[in-house]
Amino acid sequence: MLEKAIKGSALYWIWLLVLLAVIGVGFGAYLQQLDQGLSVTALNRDISWGLYIAQLTFLVGVAASAVMMVIPMYLHNHKAFARMLILGEFMAVATIIMCLLFVVVDLGQPQRLWNVVLYPTPSSVLFWDMVVLNGYLFLNILIGWVTLQAERKRVGPPRWIKPFIYLSIPWAISIHTVTAFLYAGLPGRDFWLTASMAPSFLASAFAAGPALLILLAFAVKIFAKWDPGREAIQSLAKIVTYALAAYLFLIGCKIFTAAYSMVPDKLAHWEYLYFGLEGHTMLSVFMWVSTVAGVSALLILLFPKNRQADNILAFACVLVLISTWIEKGMGLITAGFVPTPMKEVLTYAPTGPEILITLGIYGIGFLIITVLWKVGIGVRKEIEAT
Amino acid sequence: MYDANKIIPGLIIFALFMTFPFWYNLGADAYSTPELELPEDYEKCIESTEFMRAEHMNMLDEWRDLYVRDGYQEYWSELKQESYPMSLTKTCMDCHSDKEKFCDRCHDATAVDPYCWDCHIEP
Amino acid sequence: MKNSRRKFIKIAGMAALGWSICPSLAGARSGPRQSENRLRADRWAMVIDSEKLNDEIMDKCIEACHKLHNVPEIPNDQNIKWIWKEPFYNLFSDQSHGYLKDKKSLPFLTLCNHCDNPPCVRVCPTQATFSRDDGIVLMDFHRCIGCRFCMAGCPYGSRSFNYYDPRKFLDDDELDHDYPTREMGVVEKCEFCAHLVDQGEMPACVEASEGAILFGDLNDPNSDVRKVLQERYSLLRKPKLGTDPQVYYLI
Numbered sequence: 001m002l003e004k005a006i007k008g009s010a011l012y013w014i015w016l017l018v019l020l021a022v023i024g025v026g027f028g029a030y031l032q033q034l035d036q037g038l039s040v041t042a043l044n045r046d047i048s049w050g051l052y053i054a055q056l057t058f059l060v061g062v063a064a065s066a067v068m069m070v071i072p073m074y075l076h077n078h079k080a081f082a083r084m085l086i087l088g089e090f091m092a093v094a095t096i097i098m099c100l101l102f103v104v105v106d107l108g109q110p111q112r113l114w115n116v117v118l119y120p121t122p123s124s125v126l127f128w129d130m131v132v133l134n135g136y137l138f139l140n141i142l143i144g145w146v147t148l149q150a151e152r153k154r155v156g157p158p159r160w161i162k163p164f165i166y167l168s169i170p171w172a173i174s175i176h177t178v179t180a181f182l183y184a185g186l187p188g189r190d191f192w193l194t195a196s197m198a199p200s201f202l203a204s205a206f207a208a209g210p211a212l213l214i215l216l217a218f219a220v221k222i223f224a225k226w227d228p229g230r231e232a233i234q235s236l237a238k239i240v241t242y243a244l245a246a247y248l249f250l251i252g253c254k255i256f257t258a259a260y261s262m263v264p265d266k267l268a269h270w271e272y273l274y275f276g277l278e279g280h281t282m283l284s285v286f287m288w289v290s291t292v293a294g295v296s297a298l299l300i301l302l303f304p305k306n307r308q309a310d311n312i313l314a315f316a317c318v319l320v321l322i323s324t325w326i327e328k329g330m331g332l333i334t335a336g337f338v339p340t341p342m343k344e345v346l347t348y349a350p351t352g353p354e355i356l357i358t359l360g361i362y363g364i365g366f367l368i369i370t371v372l373w374k375v376g377i378g379v380r381k382e383i384e385a386t
Numbered sequence: 387m388y389d390a391n392k393i394i395p396g397l398i399i400f401a402l403f404m405t406f407p408f409w410y411n412l413g414a415d416a417y418s419t420p421e422l423e424l425p426e427d428y429e430k431c432i433e434s435t436e437f438m439r440a441e442h443m444n445m446l447d448e449w450r451d452l453y454v455r456d457g458y459q460e461y462w463s464e465l466k467q468e469s470y471p472m473s474l475t476k477t478c479m480d481c482h483s484d485k486e487k488f489c490d491r492c493h494d495a496t497a498v499d500p501y502c503w504d505c506h507i508e509p
Numbered sequence: 510m511k512n513s514r515r516k517f518i519k520i521a522g523m524a525a526l527g528w529s530i531c532p533s534l535a536g537a538r539s540g541p542r543q544s545e546n547r548l549r550a551d552r553w554a555m556v557i558d559s560e561k562l563n564d565e566i567m568d569k570c571i572e573a574c575h576k577l578h579n580v581p582e583i584p585n586d587q588n589i590k591w592i593w594k595e596p597f598y599n600l601f602s603d604q605s606h607g608y609l610k611d612k613k614s615l616p617f618l619t620l621c622n623h624c625d626n627p628p629c630v631r632v633c634p635t636q637a638t639f640s641r642d643d644g645i646v647l648m649d650f651h652r653c654i655g656c657r658f659c660m661a662g663c664p665y666g667s668r669s670f671n672y673y674d675p676r677k678f679l680d681d682d683e684l685d686h687d688y689p690t691r692e693m694g695v696v697e698k699c700e701f702c703a704h705l706v707d708q709g710e711m712p713a714c715v716e717a718s719e720g721a722i723l724f725g726d727l728n729d730p731n732s733d734v735r736k737v738l739q740e741r742y743s744l745l746r747k748p749k750l751g752t753d754p755q756v757y758y759l760i
Contacts, residue, residue, distance in 0.1 A: 037671065039587055041672075045587065045660075045666070046586070048661060048670060107654050107655050108653075108656075108693065108694025108696075115635040116635055119635045123632075124631070124634040124658070125632065182658075186662050186664075188663075188747060189661065340666060342595060342666055
C-alpha cells in the first residue's frame with residue numbers, strides 16, 4: 001500500500017519538500033543542542049521543563065482523537081466513522097511519534113535512553129509513560145494497517161484484531177492519565193498536585209484531538225478531493241463541544257478551589273498565570289487569549305446551526321486548538337514551576353534553537369500524517385471507485 | 387527478469403554499501419600492536435597482565451557500580467596481597483600516570499573512545 | 510546414572526548459590542572490600558545551628574564543598590549549587606510571619622535534605638538517584654539520562670542540571686583530582702560527602718563550619734545530633750510534605 005505515498009501531485013511534493021526543509025532546520029538546531037547541551041534553551045535551575053515537555057503533554061492529548069471514533073463505532077455501532085477512522089488512527093501514530101521525539105530532545109543524555117529499559121523502575125511514572133506511549137503507538141500502527149489492508153481486499157477485518165481494538169480504548173485513556181500523573185504526584189508542586197489533573201487532561205484531549213481532526217478533514221476535502229463524510233464531521237463536532245465544556249468546567253473547578261480557599265501555595269500559581277507576579281506578566285497575556293478563545297469556541301459550538309456551517313465550525317476548531325495549546329503547551333508547565341520552591345518568580349521564554357527544534361518535530365509529525373493519510377485516502381478512493 | 391533496470395543497480399548499491407568498511411580502509415596502515423609505556427617502579431598490576439588486558443573495562447565497570455552504588459571502597463588484590471581504592475584516578479592512574487602513553491595508544495589503535503575522562507581527571 | 514546426574518545438578522546448584530552469597534568461600538579471593546575506616550550510621554542527619562552561623566562561616570562551607578566537588582561557578586540561572594545561602598523567609602515561608610523582622614531576610618545555609626522518603630528517588634526512571642541504607646541520597650552520574658524528573662520532584666530546589674559542559678567554567682589548574690567533574694546533561698546535588706564518610710572523614714562543610722554544623726547518627730541516642738535536637742528547638746523545611754527531611758535547623 002505504501003506505493004500510494006510516492007505517487008502524488010506537484011502540490012503534494014512541494015508540501016513534502018517544505019516539511020523536509022523545516023525538519024532540516026530543526027535538525028540543525030538539534031545538532032547545536034547536542035554540541036552545547038541544553039544551555040541553548042531558556043530552561044534553568046528553577047524552570048527545568050519547558051517547551052519540549054509541554055508539547056509532549058499537548059500532543060498526548062491530540063493522539064486521543066482516534067479513540068473518540070473507536071468508541072462510537074465499535075461499542076455503539078455508529079457507522080458514520082467507518083470511512084474516517086483510519087485517519088484518526090494514523091494521526092495518533094504521528095502524534096505519538098512526536099511525543100516520543102519531544103521526550104528525546106529534552107534529555108540531557110539521549111544516548112543513554114536505553115537505561116530506562118535496562119533498569120526498569122516501576123515507581124517512576126516516566127517509566128510507565130514510556131510503556132503506555134510505545135504501546136499505544138504499536139496498537140495504532142497494527143490496527144490501522146491491518147484494517148486498511150482488509151478493506152483494500154474488500155473483506156472484513158480479521159477476527160484476531162478485535163481484542164486489540166477493544167484494548168486500544170482503555171489504552172488511549174491510559175496515555176493521558178499516566179502523562180497527567182507525571183505532574184499530579186509531585187509533592188511541593190501545588191499547581192499540579194490535584195486529582196483533577198488526569199480528568200482535565202482527558203477533557204482537553206478530547207476537545208483538541210477531534211478539533212484538529214475536523215480541520216485536517218476539511219483540508220483533505222480541498223486538497224485530496226475526498227470527503228470524509230458530513231455525518232462523521234458533525235459527530236466529531238458534537239464530541240468537541242461536550243469535551244470543551246468539560247475542559248472549561250474543570251479549569252473553573254481548579255480556579256475555585258485555589259481562589260476560595262485562598263491558600264497561598266495554591267493561589268500564587270493562578271495569580272502568576274492570569275495576572276502575573278512581581279512584574280512577570282508575559283504568560284498572563286497568553287492565558288487570557290486561551291480563556292477567551294476557549295469560552296468563545298464553546299459559545300459558538302453550543303448552537304447546532306453554527307456547527308453545521310463548515311466555515312464557522314472550522315473557525316471554532318481553530319479557537320479550540322489555540323485555547324488548549326496555550327493552556328497545555330505554555331501555561332501548565334511554567335506555572336507549575338513558578339513561584340519556585342524558594343518563592344521566586346521568573347519568566348520562561350523559549351530561545352530560538354528551542355523553537356526551531358520544536359517546529360522540526362512538528363514537521364516530522366505532519367510529514368508522517370501526510371504520507372499515512374495519502375495511503376489511507378488512496379485506498380479508500382480505490383475502494384469507493386469500484 | 388522484470389524491472390531489471392531497477393533491481394540490478396539497487397543490488398549493486400546495496401552491495402557497495404554493505405562492504406563500505408572494507409573498501410573505506412583500503413590502503414590504510416596495517417594494524418600493529420601499539421607499544422605501551424609501562425610504569426617503571428612496579429612489576430605487577432593488581433591482576434595478571436592477560437586478565438587486565440582482556441577485562442580492565444569490565445573491571446572498571448564493576449568498580450563504578452560497587453563504589454558508587456553498593457558502598458564498597460577497596461579492592462583486595464590476591465596477586466599483590468594488598469588493598470587498593472576502587473578508583474580509576476587513585477589506583478590505575480597512580481601507576482599508569484601518562485594517559486597518552488598508556489591508555490590512548492591502545493584505545494586509538496582499536497578505535498575506541500571511552501568517555502571516562504569526560505569527568506574523571508587525568509593526572 | 511540418572512541418580513548421579515541429579516546429584517551433580519544438586520551439588521552444582523548449591524555451589525552456585527553459595528558462591529553468589531559469599532564469593533570469598535569459593536576461592537575467588539580478589540574482590541571488593543569495605544574500608545575499615547568507614548564511618549557507619551543507621552541514619553545520617555545534619556543539624557545546622559543558626560546561632561553559630563555567620564556570613565563568613567557560610568562562605569567557608571560553600572567554598573570547601575564546591576572546591577572539593579569541582580562545582581563550577583556559572584554566572585547565570587543555569588548554574589549549579591550544592592550548598593548555598595538563601596534568606597530565612599524563602600526556606601521557611603510556611604513557618605514565618607511578617608513580624609520576623611530580623612530573621613526574615615537573614616541568610617541561611619541550605620542543601621539537599623537527604624529525605625527519608627525522597628520524591629527524587631521515587632520518580633527517577635533509571636535509579637540513577639537512590640537512597641543508601643544509611644539514609645544518604647546519592648547520584649550515579651554514569652546512569653543519569655538527564656530527564657530532570659527529579660528536579661520537578663524535589664520540593665526544596667536542591668538539584669542542579671548541567672546545562673553546560675562544567676569544565677568550561679572550571680580552572681584546569683584548580684581541579685580537585687580526587688573527585689570527578691560532571692559531564693553535560695546530568696543532574697547533580699549534595700551527597701553528604703558520602704565518599705569522605707566512607708573513608709572515615711566528616712563532610713567538608715561540617716569540617717569548615719567551626720562547629721556550626723553537626724553531622725551524626727540520628728538512631729544513636731548518644732550522638733551529638735540526637736542530644737542537641739532533644740535540648741533545643743529546631744525547624745525542618747516543609748515537614749508537611751511527608752518527605753521526612755534530615756537537615757535540621759536549630760533556631
